[in-house]
Amino acid sequence: MHFSKYISKREAEEIAKSKIKKISLTPTAHKQTPDKTIRFLKEKGIEIEVLQRRGRPRKLGKEEITKIMAARQEGLSFYRISKMLNIPKSTIFDYYKRNKHLKINNEEIEEIKVKEAKKLFEKIITNSSNEKIKQLAIEGIRANSQEDIEFILRGIISYIN
Known part of the structure; x- marks a missing residue:
């Protein structure tokens, strides 16, 4: 059984009553679920797995991301980077937003x-x-x-x- 939102105490009790031995959670759902509830589930012998990656995988590699970040640092617009790398502008913007913390050195x-x-x-x-x-x-x-x-x-x- 998979949860994408936190598990309430009532849901945890229902899981314990059923024959479910393993549940999965998104990282956010795991953070939002109270520690007391997580302990309760583990005491009842239910294995909890936190899934890291869900959804469509990222399509650009490290090299393309580095090119995007370097071009932005050089002052190029998203439109210009899009034309230069032949990648949709929305994708360029999305990757820039996700990787703002990366600073590319001059070398x-x-x-x-x-x-x-x-x-x-x-x-x-x-x-x-x-x-x-x-x-x-x-x-x-x-x-x-x-x-x-x-x-x-x-x-x-x-x-x-």
Whole structure:
């Protein structure tokens, strides 16, 4: 039997009278149920299991969450982050709200930027027909600092314009 709200003394007595040997509770229901009631159930030989995760599992991994938090720290809007990561804006907002406590340090932010820029350079190499732009993109993949990557991107933009 599963409970998502607290167990009253009357409900505990009914459970004890029945042949139920095990019940499950949500963490909130466990906190709200009086200690006296929990002790009573345990004395009657009823096993109490507190279930941690219920509902639909989260779909984003640690890497995506880190990208969201880093982009927000850099001042990007939820709309812009949504377009950049191709994730619905409501999902971005929900994950931001749930992970506000996470602070991403500057080294991690730079690492994310470099990694994303390298993905962009790979796409440029595959899709561009201009040899000079491809050569700059290859240099971009070899670059390891944000400053070098910005310099190379400016070079690519100058060839496009």
